[in-house]
Amino acid sequence: MPVSAERRAELRQALTKLYDEVPCNPIMVRLGWHDAGTYDAESKTGGANASIRFDPEVTHGANAGLKWAIEKLQPIKDQFPDISYADLYQYASITAIAHAGGPKIPFRFGRPDAKDEDCTPDGRLPDANKGxxxxxxxxxxxxxxxxxxxxxxxxxxxxxxxxxxxxxxxxxxxxxxxxxxxxxxxxxxxxxxxxxxxxxxxxxxxxxxxxxxxxxxxxxxxxxxxxxxxSHQKLSELGVKWTDSADAEATTD
Ligand code: HEM
Structure with a gap:
């Protein structure tokens, strides 16, 4: 079953409540980006699949601090067992951007979650000291x-x-x-x-x-x-092999 408009609104409300209470919008955007940003188009590995929630990946140097964000979203995941972690991390990011006055980003639910053996090797995210x-x-x-x-x-x-x-x-x-x-x-x-x-x-x-x-x-x-x-919609869909019940197309809240 695709995520209904009502369910989507409930999730958006839960995230909005979090951002009203804790100004953690920036780190949620970084979480979504660091999950998706491991994608390698040639080997078709990595991408927006929530592999970042597992220890081999979240402990990479570039992900310092992101365990806090993952733990902060867990109570919302518990409330929404029908939403995958991969969708949650990306939806938390686009909701954080809209909440901070940014653009509304079209979003499609239906990302499957990776298993821990799908974690990508260290070194795929950018080095801030390089050009x-x-x-x-x-x-x-x-x-x-x-x-x-x-x-x-x-x-x-x-x-x-x-x-x-x-x-x-x-x-x-x-x-x-x-x-x-x-x-x-x-x-x-x-x-x-x-x-x-x-x-x-x-x-x-x-x-x-x-x-x-x-x-x-x-x-x-x-x-x-x-x-x-x-660009952000592209990023949020990198490497996604949509589930059979995925939304047919992206919509904007
Ligand atoms: C272009 C290459 C990029 C480099 C080298 C880079 C590097 C960094 C570094 C070093 C930090 C500081 C982390 C910390 O000390 O907490 C950071 C934070 C951040 N990055 Fe990037 N980044 C890049 C691209 C991106 C992209 C593409 C996004 C999102 C689409 C993004 C979103 C963020 C956000 C929102 C923060 C703030 C996190 C916070 O306040 O906790 N970055 N980035």
């Missing part, structure tokens, strides 16, 4: 995503912050880290002393293919939101 060729060649093109997707999706750094004890980086990228907007891109073009700009963020401004997208998104929030929604 454009790493972002492209080692990571996003491997997933089947484009240069435009890389820049648009990096705009998710509108939300949240670095934590010294997790990544070694500290502080927010923008002046309002619980608001999803396009300020990130202006800060990438002109880094501020008191805001975070990772070497991988700076690479977006220095690379000749990436930069035009950064410039466009810095001045045109609507264009950023429209492109972000498209």
């Amino acid at each position: 454009a060729s790493h972002l492209r060649g080692d990571v996003f093109h491997r997933m089947g995503l484009t240069d435009k997707d890389i820049v648009a999706l990096s705009g998710a750094h509108a939300l949240g912050r670095g934590h010294k004890d997790r990544s070694g980086f500290e502080g927010p990228w923008t002046s309002e880290p619980l608001k999803f907007d396009n300020e990130y891109f202006s800060n990438v073009l002109a880094p501020k002393d008191d805001l975070l700009c990772l070497p991988s963020d700076k690479a977006l401004a220095s690379d000749p293919e990436f930069r035009p997208f950064v410039e466009k998104y810095a001045t045109d929030k609507d264009a950023f939101f429209a492109d972000y929604a498209v």
Whole structure:
């Protein structure tokens, strides 16, 4: 049975209640991204399958801090046994973005959950100390995503912050880290002393293919939101082998 509109609304309400009580929108977006972002288009392994909930994967260095997010969602999973973990992690992310004032992202339920033997090897997520060729060649093109997707999706750094004890980086990228907007891109073009700009963020401004997208998104929030929604939907569906009862198509809340 596909997820009914009523059930979908109940799940959205449960997540909204969580975000009203605990401002954990950023880490939920990071959770969804780190689950999906392991996809390898060639071997068709990884992707949005909730393998991140198992120890071999959640203990990878890049996932530091995400166990907290997984545990925070468990009571909601208990309330919604009919929703897979893989759907829950992605729906928690798009709901967090909308809750923070970001774009509404089309969503389709029906991701099956991976087993622990499906965990991907360490090293598929990006290294913040590296530049454009790493972002492209080692990571996003491997997933089947484009240069435009890389820049648009990096705009998710509108939300949240670095934590010294997790990544070694500290502080927010923008002046309002619980608001999803396009300020990130202006800060990438002109880094501020008191805001975070990772070497991988700076690479977006220095690379000749990436930069035009950064410039466009810095001045045109609507264009950023429209492109972000498209790229994020792609990310949220990477590697998914839809169940027989999956929604026939994505819908927007
Ligand atoms: C382009 C390559 C990327 C690199 C190198 C990168 C790196 C990082 C690093 C180092 C952190 C700090 C983690 C911490 O200390 O807590 C972080 C946080 C975050 N990242 Fe990324 N990231 C990338 C792309 C993305 C994408 C594609 C998304 C989502 C679509 C995303 C969403 C987030 C969010 C929301 C946070 C804040 C988490 C929090 O506040 O707890 N990132 N990222």
